[in-house]
Amino acid sequence: MSIVQSILNGDRLALARILTQVENNTPEGKSALAELFPYTGKAHLIGVTGAPGTGKSSLVNKLVLHYRKNENKRVAIIAVDPSSPFTGGAVLGDRVRMKDLSGDTGAFIRSMASRGSIGGLARSTAGMVEVFDAAGYDIVIVETVGAGQSEVDIARLAHTTLVVEAPGLGDDIQAIKAGILEIADILVVNKADRPGVENTEKALRSMLELAHPTARVFKHHGAYMSVAVPVQENTAMWIPPIQRTISTDAKGIEELAGLIAKHAEHLRVSGDWVSRERARLSSEMEALLRDELMNQFRSRMPEAEFNQVMERVFTRELSPWEAVKLLVKESIK
């Protein structure tokens, strides 16, 4: 039986091993992704992001426990933590908060190091999500690196993005900046038993009131990747709700799951589900295209020639911009 067939049949070891191949971007991983791709597109992808220490992992733990106990859904979790920029090593500690899910074959937790990516995810996260989707998980939760203000890649990947806040982390100016709060489909104020919870909620609410309802389709860097959005029905805009939770006591979790389901329903009714799928696949394509072009460039460009041009930049003879123009011209000769 092929490894892909084993995954479709629910073999957990085969799944774990293919995830490694996909993460390492090996030829085996790529061919598995190609075979699995037709089986994708069914799972609800939920992103969980927020500053370090806001309680993302503990929240995910309780949320998944709810899905397992009350909704009998199979859930996969990809938990991303940062890699050291110096050694490339990582300590991935999200499992420490997810002990409740141990021993449950309907939940699968995979820790992942960011390996130098800066958007809050790793390069292979999208591929790993596809593997879980094809393997038949109803829900795939991606927990990002503890994110600051602009690690917003998750919003391109997920159908529903939760931004987790905690009391005492910033004032209302933080709340009107662009970036992470803007990508929230649902705002979660975790650790709601802590003092200051009213202020945090008030700041978030005033941010929402200031906002014009903006179309929530993502801008791409490349001009070629604009997404054709199907004509939308005249449906109400989704205003991100604010949900208080206390993960340690499982308070607010059921309500949060309710809001997530409501958001999924909204996406389907409004047609945003389709436009988000398209935006996600185009941004995945764009990233792959960039990698592929870079690889082709590297394989065509003799290292000596590259270094020679580099030297001219170091001596201020060429500007970096001129150097790039020169190299690209050379490489397509």
Next chain:
Amino acid sequence: MTERKIRVLVAKPGLDGHDRGAKVVARALRDAGMEVIYTGLRQTPEMIADAALQEDVDVVGLSILSGAHMALAPRILELLKNNGQTDVKVFIGGIIPDDDVPTLKKMGISGVYGPGASTEDIVKEIREIIIG
């Protein structure tokens, strides 16, 4: 770009609550460029084997200070084997009497480290056994 990272699960089975050693080792492995999945205190052998499977690790490092190593180690090896993870190498650190070391190695433990063991040695031996 193809990357080969050594993935290590660092776990503390049993009931003793001292995880300083496990954290020091986790940090040292991180600084050696490995990806360390840290699971925390009071893990059952089943929890450890389950995590090792999901994370597809190359190495499981157990920290045991309670004296229960002769019961916990064979159980974890058995569960890994049952899951089909026969290629995973298991290392133990902690308070392990010298007399038990040959028995542990015979049952399939790849390395045993007591107090005073250097983290450099641990890193070196893991690298040797995984990459060769």
